[in-house]
Every structure is written in structure tokens, then in C-alpha cells.
Amino acid sequence: MAKTTETIGEHHVRIELKLNGKPVSHVVNGGRRLIDFLRDDLHLYGTKEGCGEGECGSCTVFLNGTATLACLTPMERASGGEVQTIEGIGTAENLDPLQWAMMEEAGVQCGICTPGMIMAGLDLLKHNPHPTRDEIIQGIAGNLCRCTGYQKIITAIQRAAETRT
Amino acid sequence: MLYQSYCAPDTIEEALTHLNRTDGARVRPIAGGTDLMVQLRERLVQTDMLVDVSSIPDLKRIWLDGHRLHLGAAATYTQLIESELVHQHAYLLAEAGRLIGGKQIQHMGTIGGNLANASPAGDTLPCLYALDADITIASLEGDRHVAMSEFMRGPRKTALRPHELITQISFDVVPEHAGSAFTKMGLRHSQAISVVDVAAVVGVLDGRIASVRVALGSVAPTIVRSPSVEQMLLRQAPSDDLLDRAAEATRHDIEPITDIRGSAAYRLYVAKPFVRQALDRALERASVSRAS
Numbered sequence: 001m002a003k004t005t006e007t008i009g010e011h012h013v014r015i016e017l018k019l020n021g022k023p024v025s026h027v028v029n030g031g032r033r034l035i036d037f038l039r040d041d042l043h044l045y046g047t048k049e050g051c052g053e054g055e056c057g058s059c060t061v062f063l064n065g066t067a068t069l070a071c072l073t074p075m076e077r078a079s080g081g082e083v084q085t086i087e088g089i090g091t092a093e094n095l096d097p098l099q100w101a102m103m104e105e106a107g108v109q110c111g112i113c114t115p116g117m118i119m120a121g122l123d124l125l126k127h128n129p130h131p132t133r134d135e136i137i138q139g140i141a142g143n144l145c146r147c148t149g150y151q152k153i154i155t156a157i158q159r160a161a162e163t164r165t
Numbered sequence: 166m167l168y169q170s171y172c173a174p175d176t177i178e179e180a181l182t183h184l185n186r187t188d189g190a191r192v193r194p195i196a197g198g199t200d201l202m203v204q205l206r207e208r209l210v211q212t213d214m215l216v217d218v219s220s221i222p223d224l225k226r227i228w229l230d231g232h233r234l235h236l237g238a239a240a241t242y243t244q245l246i247e248s249e250l251v252h253q254h255a256y257l258l259a260e261a262g263r264l265i266g267g268k269q270i271q272h273m274g275t276i277g278g279n280l281a282n283a284s285p286a287g288d289t290l291p292c293l294y295a296l297d298a299d300i301t302i303a304s305l306e307g308d309r310h311v312a313m314s315e316f317m318r319g320p321r322k323t324a325l326r327p328h329e330l331i332t333q334i335s336f337d338v339v340p341e342h343a344g345s346a347f348t349k350m351g352l353r354h355s356q357a358i359s360v361v362d363v364a365a366v367v368g369v370l371d372g373r374i375a376s377v378r379v380a381l382g383s384v385a386p387t388i389v390r391s392p393s394v395e396q397m398l399l400r401q402a403p404s405d406d407l408l409d410r411a412a413e414a415t416r417h418d419i420e421p422i423t424d425i426r427g428s429a430a431y432r433l434y435v436a437k438p439f440v441r442q443a444l445d446r447a448l449e450r451a452s453v454s455r456a457s
Binding site for chain 2: 007011013029030031032033052053054055057060066067068069071072073074076077120123124138139140141142143144
């Protein structure tokens with residue numbers, strides 16, 4: 001299906017997508033990045049913008065099931081598709097095993113990289129449910145933690161892999 | 166606002182129609198967006214309309230036709246890494262894909278985008294030189310073919326004209342008696358732009374090097390082949406001494422610059438061991454594929 005983003009007025013577009021499992025439809029300013037749509041229009045502040053140029057991975061979301069950098073994605077690309085952000089992972093009462101493991105292993109310091117790390121970790125576990133430590137390092141190679149808390153993040157992903165089975 | 170309007174056609178023809186808008190609007194194809202979105206944000210590139218070609222099915226295929234391997238221009242690095250055909254017939258491209266960015270960049274970035282961006286540090290480009298690839302470029306007038314060595318004209322300069330779209334990359338498969346390798350010197354293992362990168366395809370028949378193509382990136386305004394290395398190796402029996410002298414000869418064919426990632430002198434210095442490593446790995450794979 002060719003995507004002709006409906007243009008409304010001079011600069012507005014309608015973005016319709018399934019967001020964290022629920023259909024949403026918004027008329028917003030077009031010509032921006034997916035992260036702008038998520039944060040500025042939908043006020044979903046879980047997805048962080050670190051570098052804005054694809055170096056740090058903190059804006060990682062799932063677009064149609066693929067770990068994607070929201071800072072490098074035209075927002076219209078998500079229209080008609082499915083987006084999952086950190087807000088769609090677990091609930092306060094029922095955390096995803098990886099969220100729980102990040103807490104238990106103290107894989108969180110300042111917290112800015114955490115949503116992206118969790119999305120990258122989940123992407124890895126989806127393709128490789130029992131990764132080695134080296135494979136985990138490869139899996140989160142696109143994510144920077146400026147607190148340098150990598151060891152605990154790696155351990156948390158390892159622990160999540162054990163508890164998810 | 167980074168661009169005024171956006172469309173995501175699902176055929177090449179439709180994309181070309183958009184690229185040929187005659188109302189004076191500036192139109193740009195976008196694939197993964199891993200370079201273009203940054204350039205738009207930094208105002209290095211200005212455009213009115215983005216034509217998103219990343220989900221055109223015909224541009225995402227990887228297929229074998231006799232002894233030619235064809236890559237759709239919007240095939241992602243993850244596709245290269247996971248493709249059985251690439252592993253079997255052009256292993257160096259899977260090797261290069263794994264050394265580009267991190268997983269997210271690999272999921273998004275495409276081989277056609279790497280070509281169009283034409284950075285001297287683009288990691289798939291030396292591979293395409295070493296494979297002697299042919300680039301198919303489509304326009305409303307029809308397809309034309311450009312050899313990889315003619316495609317890149319300088320840093321960020323290509324043979325691509327406005328209104329044209331890269332649709333396919335094709336090359337002869339690496340033959341049974343040959344092996345291929347890609348090596349890269351970055352300042353760290355992942356998410357690193359190359360300081361020097363090397364691609365090699367080496368064939369061995371009756372104990373002698375029957376064919377050899379070596380290409381380097383990040384050491385000249387375009388990717389360069391290294392005829393000095395190739396001539397020294399051709400028709401010779403590979404030995405430690407010969408490979409060492411050949412790798413040393415790289416310096417005659419490169420003219421690196423000094424930038425934030427390394428000085429010209431440093432690049433000249435590290436080119437040799439990385440050429441040697443690429444030759445060693447390609448030769449090793451040539452012997453493994455002969456033995457199997």
C-alpha cells in the first residue's frame with residue numbers, strides 16, 4: 001500500500017498508527033522526526049534524545065517490530081504502522097523481566113540511556129533469547145551510557161534472559 | 166521543519182515520477198535516513214519533499230541470477246548480515262555490515278544509501294570496488310549502468326543525476342577458488358567511522374594467486390584500488406614475505422589526509438597491517454572454500 005500522507009492545510013499531516021497497541025490518529029505539523037512526534041505531540045517523554053544523530057541509541061523504539069532510531073526517522077514513515085515505545089513495555093504493576101532485572105542489578109544510574117538500553121536489550125532477546133556476554137555487548141553496541149554503567153546493564157540483560165525462560 | 170512533504174511509494178516507477186516533479190520543488194529520495202536525516206537537521210542539505218524508497222519491495226530483494234548476485238538498493242545492512250546468499254557469495258559484505266554502526270543503524274541503513282552518500286569512509290564501498298560491482302541507476306528514461314569505479318567522483322560526489330534513483334547493485338559472485346575479506350580500523354569497535362578500511366577478493370589456482378582485487382577507503386578523496394598490491398601478488402605463490410611486501414606497497418596508491426580521526430602519517434602507517442590482514446583472511450577463506 002503506497003503511503004500518501006494526508007496533508008491538511010499547508011503544513012499539517014494526519015499520522016495514524018498503532019502506538020503501544022492502541023490506534024491513535026493525530027493531525028500535527030509534518031516534516032519532523034518520529035522523536036518529535038512522540039515527545040512534543042504525544043508527550044511521551046520516555047523516549048530520550050541524546051545525540052540526535054544516531055550515535056547514542058537513547059531514542060530507540062520499535063517501528064513495525066524493528067529497533068529503530070526515532071531521531072533518524074521521518075515521522076510520516078510511522079504512519080500506517082506500529083510503534084512501540086518504552087511506555088508500552090510492561091506496567092508499573094507488571095514490569096517486563098528486563099525492566100525488573102535493570103532495577104535489581106542496578107543497571108540504572110542517571111537514567112537517560114535506560115529506555116534505549118531496554119529497547120536494544122529486548123531487540124537482542126527477541127532474536128537471540130540466550131545471548132552470551134559478548135553477544136549482549138554486540139547487541140547494545142549502538143547504545144551509549146555516559147555514566148559508563150555497562151557492566152551492570154550487561155548483567156541485567158543476562159539475568160532477564162534467564163528469567164524470561 | 167526538515168522538509169515540507171513526504172511520500173512513500175511502493176513501486177520504483179512511482180518514486181521516479183515524484184523525483185521528476187517539474188514544479189521546481191526540490192525532491193530527495195530517502196532510504197534508511199541514517200545520513201540524510203542528520204544532514205537535513207544540520208541544514209547541510211535542503212529539500213522540499215522526501216520520497217521514501219525504504220519500503221519498495223523491488224528495492225529490498227537480494228537474489229542470485231546465474232553467477233551474478235543482485236542487491237536491491239534498499240537492502241539494509243541487517244539483510245546483508247543475515248542473507249545466506251551474501252554469506253555464500255560475497256562474504257565481505259556481511260563482514261562490513263557487522264562493522265557498521267550498531268544494531269539499530271544496521272536495521273535502518275541501506276547499501277544504496279551508503280553509495281548515494283558517497284563518503285570516502287563508507288564501509289560497503291571498498292567491498293563494491295573489490296567486487297567490481299555494477300550500479301543500476303533508474304530514471305523515467307530507463308535504466309543505465311555505471312561501474313562502481315566510475316560512480317564515486319569525490320567526497321559526496323557521484324555520477325547520480327537529479328531525478329535518478331539507484332535501484333540495484335550487481336556483481337559476479339566470489340568464485341569457489343577465491344575468498345573475500347573486509348577489515349576496518351576504527352577508533353572503537355562499534356559506531357565508528359573508519360580511519361582506514363580494506364576490502365580484498367583473492368583467487369588461488371594451483372597454488373598461485375590467479376586473481377586479486379584490493380580496495381581501500383578513508384585514504385583518498387574516493388575509494389581506491391591498489392594496483393601496486395595487485396600487480397605484486399598476481400601469478401605469485403603467496404608467502405609471508407610476498408604478502409608483507411605487497412601490503413607495504415599500498416602506500417604508493419593512497420593519499421590520506423589528516424582529520425579528527427587520524428593524521429595522514431598514521432593512516433599510511435596503519436594501512437599496511439590492515440591490507441595484510443585482509444589478504445590473509447581472504448586467502449584463508451579461499452583455501453577453506455577449495456577444501457570443502
